Amino acid sequence: MELFYDPQFSGNGLLNEAESKHCINVLRHKLDDIITVTNGKGSFFECKIISAHPKRCELALITQATENERSFKLHLAVAPTKSSDRFEWLLEKAVELGVDEITPLQCNHSERKKVRPERIEKVVVAAMKQSLKAHLPKINALTPFKNFIKNTGEYKPFIAHCHSSSKNPLKNCYQSGTNALVCIGPEGDFSEQEVSDATALGFTPVSLGESRLRTETAGLIACHTIHLFND
Numbered sequence: 001m002e003l004f005y006d007p008q009f010s011g012n013g014l015l016n017e018a019e020s021k022h023c024i025n026v027l028r029h030k031l032d033d034i035i036t037v038t039n040g041k042g043s044f045f046e047c048k049i050i051s052a053h054p055k056r057c058e059l060a061l062i063t064q065a066t067e068n069e070r071s072f073k074l075h076l077a078v079a080p081t082k083s084s085d086r087f088e089w090l091l092e093k094a095v096e097l098g099v100d101e102i103t104p105l106q107c108n109h110s111e112r113k114k115v116r117p118e119r120i121e122k123v124v125v126a127a128m129k130q131s132l133k134a135h136l137p138k139i140n141a142l143t144p145f146k147n148f149i150k151n152t153g154e155y156k157p158f159i160a161h162c163h164s165s166s167k168n169p170l171k172n173c174y175q176s177g178t179n180a181l182v183c184i185g186p187e188g189d190f191s192e193q194e195v196s197d198a199t200a201l202g203f204t205p206v207s208l209g210e211s212r213l214r215t216e217t218a219g220l221i222a223c224h225t226i227h228l229f230n231d
């Protein structure tokens with residue numbers, strides 16, 4: 001199934017121009033073809049093409065379905081890697097596994113000081129469509145770590161690090177069905193002060209195994225661990 005994304009779509013009417021072009025010019029759909037659209041808010045719309053215009057593809061709703069809600073939410077907060085390709089790879093895989101919120105972090109040891117929000121959104125949307133999901137994760141702006149840890153919202157917060165200070169494996173600290181926030185540091189890891197500050201504010205320090213992992217690998221392991229304990 002090919003999934004199209006239009007954040008304004010509600011069941012009948014026009015597909016946005018970008019997706020209209022992809023549908024008609026690229027994928028060669030035509031009048032009366034059946035396609036599926038999501039607005040990223042949890043719904044799948046099965047529709048018939050009633051006007052195959054490459055800029056204004058018009059659709060008529062056939063059926064609407066809702067993606068199953070998970071029993072937990074997952075927020076991944078991660079310092080972007082120096083290589084944008086590696087960071088985008090992590091975003092893609094996290095969305096494929098299932099993540100509800102993503103926050104790029106600015107940390108003491110961060111080598112990358114800026115991110116491109118429009119590029120992040122493009123990667124996340126593509127991953128949502130490829131994995132046939134109907135929920136688009138919330139993407140937050142690049143946030144200083146010291147500000148981020150002051151408000152964890154509805155999530156149980158964890159901070160993964162490589163220092164020798166006391167910590168337990170994430171798999172031993174997480175309880176299934178619980179909303180989880182996992183913080184992953186930059187390639188130079190969180191500073192000891194950052195770990196101390198987060199712990200003082202209620203974050204649980206955790207490890208992700210015996211090996212020293214790259215940032216993007218650590219993020220993927222964290223997401224997989226949370227999902228594994230909820231299967």
